[in-house]
Amino acid sequence: MLKKIYGDIKSFLLFFPRLSLLFEKTQNYLLRRRNNQVPHVASNELKRVAEVLVSPGWNMNYGKGLMHEKLEEEFAAYVGTNYAVAVNTGGMALQMSLRALGVKPGDEVLHQVDTCMANPFAVMNAFATPILTDISGDTFMMDFNDAEKSISKNTKVIMPIHMWGNPCNMDKVQELADKHKLHVIEDSCLSLGAAWKGKKTGSMGNVGVFSLGCIKPIQAGEGGVITTNDAALAKELRTLRSWGEMTAEYGVRDHKELAWNGRMSEIVAAVGLEQLRGYSAQLEKKMEALELFKSYLTQREGIQIVDAGVNGVSSYGQVVLKLNAPALGLSKKELMHSMTENGVIHWHANFEPVNQLQFFTQGNWKKWITAGDLQKAESNFTRKFSNSERVYAEEGLGLNNSHFLSKKEVNELILKMDKILKKK
Ligand SMILES: Cc1ncc(COP(=O)(O)O)c(C=O)c1O
Known part of the structure; x- marks a missing residue:
C-alpha cells in the first residue's frame, strides 16, 4: 500500500x-x-541507476559516454592518475594487471602472507607463483627485509597491500622495485583515500587496484578499478577486460592475448560513481568520529591504533588495533569474547596467514603451479612467518567501520569499550 x-x-x-x-x-x-550502516547510500545512487535503466546502455560495450566512463574519469581524478579502467572485481583487476604487465607462468609475485585469499589466487589465476612475505610487527604490512630475501631472477612483481587503509611505505617499495627491476602493483582494495607523502594509494605503482565489493571503502555490490599513468597499459587493460577483443582499442578485429570477461556492469558503475562522489564527506565524518576514539585510547594502556605514521594518511577501511595483553590485562581471545558479548563488531586485524589454509597445507597448490621454481614455492609455503602468526593470534584486532560513521556511533563504542576494559 x-x-x-x-x-x-x-x-x-x-x-x-x-x-x-x-x-x-x-x-x-x-x-x-x-541505513546508518555500511554500506549505505552516499549520494544520488538511486537517480544514477534509474538513468542507466531507462537507457539502452546496460553493458559497457553498448556505445560511448556511458556510466563506466564517468566513473573512470572521476576515479582517476580522485586517485591522481591519468587513467582508470573499470572492471568487475578487485580480484579480476589484479589478474588483468599481471597479464597486462607481461607476467608469465613461473614468474613470481611478492605479497604479504596475511591477506585475503584473493591475492594468492589472483596471482595463480594469472599462472604466476605467489611468494609470501612476513609482516612488520609495527605496521602489520610487508616486512621489506624479509621480502628482499625471497627475491630471485623469477621475481617480477612486488604487490604491497595497503592493509585496511594504512598506506605501505612506498619509498621502501620503490627502492626494492628499482634495485631488482620489479613491477609494482599496489593493492589498494582496502585503502581508497589513503596517502603516502601526499600521494594517494594506487597512484604510485605501475598500477593501483581497487575493489568496490563487500567491506570495501566504497561499495557497489561488486566492482573493481585499475588506476595507472601508463597510456599503453590502460589501452591493454581495456582490451583484456573484454575477452581481449582488439577492435575498440587497436582498430582490428583480432585477439592476441589470453583474456577474460572483466567488464563492469553499467548499473554497478552508476552506484560506484555516486559512492565515490559521496566518499570525501563520509571520510571526513569518520575522521572526526575517530578523533574521539583516539583520545579515549590515550587513557588506556596496552591498546593502540596502528596507523600510517608521519608520512602517511590512513583512510581506516577498518580501525586496526595493536594489543599488548599483559599491559591490557586481557588476552586477544578474552577481549574478542567480551566484545561479542557487548555487541562490538570486530575482527582480526589482518587476515589469517594464507599458508595455514588447506589449499596450501594439503599441497593443493601443486595442481596449479606447474612452472618455475617449485622447490622455492614449497619451502616458502611451509616456512614460519613469526610476525604474521603472532599478530593473528595475539596482537591484531580490527574494529568495523560501522563504529565510526558519526560521533553518535563512536560514543556508543567508547561506552562499551570502557565497560569491557574496566571489568577485566
Ligand atoms: C586486500 C584485498 N585484495 C583484493 C581483494 C579482492 O577484491 P574482490 O573481492 O573485489 O575480488 C580483496 C577482497 O576482499 C582484498 O581484501
Missing part, C-alpha cells in the same frame, strides 16, 4: 521538476539515515 502511494506521488511529481528533485533529495536523506 505504502509502496503504491509512494509510486503515485513520484509519478505525479514528474510534472514538477523542482519538486521532484526535492522529493528525491529527501528520499536519499531518509535512506542514508535509515
